[in-house]
Amino acid sequence: MNKDLRTFLAEARQMGPEYFQSVSRPVDPVYEPCVIQQKLAARDDYPVIRFEKVDGSELPLVTNLFGKYELLGLALGVDPDRPKSEILDRFRERVAKPVPTKEVPRDEAPVKQVVIGKDEIDLGKFPIVKHAVKNSGKYIAIGCLVVKDPETGVLNAGVYRHEIKGRAELACMFNPAHHAGYIYRKYREMNKPMDAVLFIGHHPAAILGTLSKQPFDSDEYEMMGALMGEPLEVVPGETVDIPVPAWAEIAIEGFLDPAKETSDGPFSEYTGFYGPAKDPVGLMQVTGITMRRDAVYHDLDPSHREHNLAGALTFETALYNSVAKLVPSVTGVHLPPSGNCTFTAYIKIKKRVPGEGKSAGMAALAGDPNVKIAIVVDDEIDIYNDSDVLWAISTHVQADRDVTTIPFAMGAHLDPSAYGEVRTDKGPMQTKMIVDATRPATLPFADRIVPPKEAWERIRLEDYLDG
Ligand SMILES: Cc1cc2nc3c(=O)[nH]c(=O)nc-3n(C[C@H](O)[C@H](O)[C@H](O)COP(=O)(O)O)c2cc1C
Numbered sequence: 001m002n003k004d005l006r007t008f009l010a011e012a013r014q015m016g017p018e019y020f021q022s023v024s025r026p027v028d029p030v031y032e033p034c035v036i037q038q039k040l041a042a043r044d045d046y047p048v049i050r051f052e053k054v055d056g057s058e059l060p061l062v063t064n065l066f067g068k069y070e071l072l073g074l075a076l077g078v079d080p081d082r083p084k085s086e087i088l089d090r091f092r093e094r095v096a097k098p099v100p101t102k103e104v105p106r107d108e109a110p111v112k113q114v115v116i117g118k119d120e121i122d123l124g125k126f127p128i129v130k131h132a133v134k135n136s137g138k139y140i141a142i143g144c145l146v147v148k149d150p151e152t153g154v155l156n157a158g159v160y161r162h163e164i165k166g167r168a169e170l171a172c173m174f175n176p177a178h179h180a181g182y183i184y185r186k187y188r189e190m191n192k193p194m195d196a197v198l199f200i201g202h203h204p205a206a207i208l209g210t211l212s213k214q215p216f217d218s219d220e221y222e223m224m225g226a227l228m229g230e231p232l233e234v235v236p237g238e239t240v241d242i243p244v245p246a247w248a249e250i251a252i253e254g255f256l257d258p259a260k261e262t263s264d265g266p267f268s269e270y271t272g273f274y275g276p277a278k279d280p281v282g283l284m285q286v287t288g289i290t291m292r293r294d295a296v297y298h299d300l301d302p303s304h305r306e307h308n309l310a311g312a313l314t315f316e317t318a319l320y321n322s323v324a325k326l327v328p329s330v331t332g333v334h335l336p337p338s339g340n341c342t343f344t345a346y347i348k349i350k351k352r353v354p355g356e357g358k359s360a361g362m363a364a365l366a367g368d369p370n371v372k373i374a375i376v377v378d379d380e381i382d383i384y385n386d387s388d389v390l391w392a393i394s395t396h397v398q399a400d401r402d403v404t405t406i407p408f409a410m411g412a413h414l415d416p417s418a419y420g421e422v423r424t425d426k427g428p429m430q431t432k433m434i435v436d437a438t439r440p441a442t443l444p445f446a447d448r449i450v451p452p453k454e455a456w457e458r459i460r461l462e463d464y465l466d467g
Pocket of ligand 1: 158162174180
């Protein structure tokens with residue numbers, strides 16, 4: 001038996017209303033689950049939300065599984081009361097040790113409880129959401145696509161957006177730099193269709209495994225096991241030669257024929273802006289669906305906080321490793337949701353050598369091409385608290401000395417302010433910035449006021465406040 005989506009939902013529910021909310025009143029899959037999630041976010045509330053009834057579908061929908069950093073911790077078994085830095089520590093520990101999969105018989109695989117043959121397929125029966133007004137349609141936003149390298153047989157899993165194109169057809173958008181994009185191009189060159197499994201709903205640690213950045217020849221099912229802390233149980237597919245996670249809620253099987261493609265978009269992107277329409281993108285022709293008897297559909301609100309947080313630990317790991325190589329005194333890195341978990345990085349160091357701050361900033365920019373602003377602070381600053389970081393910038397930085405800019409560097413093309421080789425053109429270039437907000441290493445600096453230690457530890461508010 002594997003951990004699964006249900007195990008996680010039960011855990012989140014037990015943590016109380018800050019972690020889990022349910023909605024029994026029926027909702028329209030056009031915008032409504034997202035707007036409810038966004039209204040909660042507007043009051044700084046990011047629970048998992050379970051919608052019991054979505055118009056037009058029999059399946060409940062859950063969303064916001066990656067809504068806050070503490071939920072990533074819960075997925076990895078880190079108690080939300082522990083320091084947030086332990087979440088990245090746990091992730092780094094686990095991704096270092098892949099865990100081989102375990103094949104289980106069909107009758108031990110809940111994903112086989114319902115088998116839908118080719119003639120009965122109707123994707124319209126799932127509670128698939130239209131997330132944003134200008135999106136081209138309804139998208140499966142957090143489905144994990146599994147494909148097999150035709151040369152090596154190695155499995156690759158990743159989250160790819162899928163627009164519903166018909167009862168048994170899905171658009172599938174590969175960024176050309178992502179591994180499924182490479183594998184799809186191989187099939188195209190061989191003039192062969194590519195088999196695929198799109199699974200929806202599993203333990204969030206398993207999903208984080210599909211989002212981890214691994215070498216091209218490594219099996220991402222092993223990374224799902226690594227992050228769950230147990231072997232991923234799999235079972236053979238019905239219509240494709242690809243194993244299916246046995247404890248997934250839903251598995252959609254099919255193939256992508258490079259001779260028959262489609263288009264998708266505009267789409268609500270991770271930047272908080274619409275991304276342009278894409279043409280061509282892959283077209284998945286569905287050959288079968290299996291699912292659990294009372295399957296739960298997992299959605300995610302793209303372009304909002306959970307979209308960015310889902311990938312944050314992977315990118316923070318790359319950032320940490322890059323900075324640690326050059327500046328071993330690094331004590332933490334964070335990609336805050338306020339900076340899309342992408343464009344702005346906080347790095348803290350125990351500075352002892354003049355210049356370490358700038359070096360840490362350079363390493364951060366080199367460690368992740370999407371980072372545009374690297375802010376380096378001293379060890380006592382709380383990098384999980386934007387206000388503390390802003391305080392450090394406000395009180396430590398003099399711009400002519402501490403801010404460095406690097407124009408015309410490669411970056412994220414979806415950054416709406418990015419530019420091309422001609423500055424007025426659109427393109428993937430950005431002006432990078434290092435803000436070194438660390439104190440001098442060898443010169444005296446003003447004393448920060450902190451509470452008296454003995455009184456801070458002794459005084460308990462409940463012993464003093466009348467209310
Ligand atoms: C919510 C979400 C949606 C994503 N959608 C896409 C997508 O549509 N296309 C894409 O190429 N990458 C997308 N990504 C990024 C990939 O899933 C991610 O880079 C993954 O590591 C790719 O794995 P691979 O390179 O092993 O295939 C998305 C990530 C998240 C968190």
